[in-house]
Amino acid sequence: MARKRRTSPLEDLVEIASILPYWASLIIAVVCYMLFHHYATSELDLAVKQGSANPYDMSGMLFKAVASALQYIVPMAFVIGAAVSGLKAFRGRKLAEYYVSTPTQNTPRTEAHSTPGDTSKPTDSMSWTQFELLVGHAFRQLGYSVIDGGESGADGGVDVHLRKDGHAYLVQCKHWKTKSVGVSVVRELYGVIAGDGARGGFVVTSGYFTEEAKAFASGKRIGLIDGVKLDKMIRYAKKSVPDDALRQVESAPGSPSCPKCSSVMVKRKARQGQHAGLEFWGCSQFPKCRGIKAS
Incomplete structure (x- = not known):
């Protein structure tokens, strides 16, 4: 199996955005821009009014600089993700039209x-x-x-x-x-x-x-x-x-949760002992967890 290539935080953000419906990614892009933009501009106004350069103000200026960059980077990532999601939906629809025709x-x-x-x-x-x-x-x-x-x-x-x-x-x-x-x-x-x-x-x-x-x-x-x-x-x-x-x-009922680790359980069949042949719920994390429930 090929080793998965390491991705940057920006690439991870684009991937997350592409998972969401394109309209949801666009809404998040707008909200992120408004939040980061508000923080960046309000910090700038505060620094000008105070007119000081103590360490506390310097940290504020640093956060303002980060927000100034993020107000464009984060929305851009979500817009790209929305484009990827929308493109996949569009291609799927065109393939279905080709299939039917x-x-x-x-x-x-x-x-x-x-x-x-x-x-x-x-x-x-x-x-x-x-x-x-x-x-x-x-x-x-x-x-x-x-x-x-x-x-x-x-x-x-x-x-x-x-x-x-x-x-x-x-x-x-x-x-x-x-x-x-x-x-x-x-x-x-x-x-x-x-x-x-x-x-x-x-x-x-x-x-x-x-x-x-x-x-x-x-x-x-x-x-x-x-x-x-x-x-x-x-x-x-x-x-x-x-x-x-x-x-x-x-319509299938959901599997119960393991009483020990809360992981999902799967149906298994006992192969030995006095309960041989009977089905039971066993933890999906076996052998790390040996939680069981009666079927």
Whole structure:
């Protein structure tokens, strides 16, 4: 795994701003400018009236100088972040328009009726970044707040973060390089969901899922969205009710908190002892924390 490049505070601020809706970043930019500008100018007036140069006044002048710079730097960072967020939303919308306007040779199929390469879809010509933007747009149409782009690199880590009704959801995208998505991908996302304390998650692919993957996701807070369901989300998001995969995740009860460390808990099955075979809630921070609860 490549080591993540160290970023400057300004870059971190731009990244934070790009996570927010573009309108929120613009509002924060205006508020920050007004606050820093007020402090910078008021300190200047105070220093002129006092006309002294004792250490206390010098520290005030230093803070005034910092505020004078921050009144432009901080708003600029939020404006850049707003531009990044708005650009991603715009690109996602354009990709959806391209998807809808581009005919397919065959209707997307499920695993039971599909073989690799038998369906030509608009997503086939998209890069992995474009596919993630398209997926983000599809969820945005269903009322989710979308944060596009997770770890850097194709299919690396969590690709899209979502929020809805105060809950966080994680999305893992699998594009055209993987026609069939197996259980390992679903199991990995399940572990990330537990570790991050998210409400649930989705695995989205332009292909299909194996039976093992479907069996593992059944009853868990993971929705599987294959090429057929994704096509429906993009084409009919504003006309149809949410898919079963979305409803399964949104309606799933949240995991309890660990009684020892307050981390989210995950369901496990005892493999030995007098309770072998029984399910229970175990701390997601195991083995650091060994908190348990009855299921």
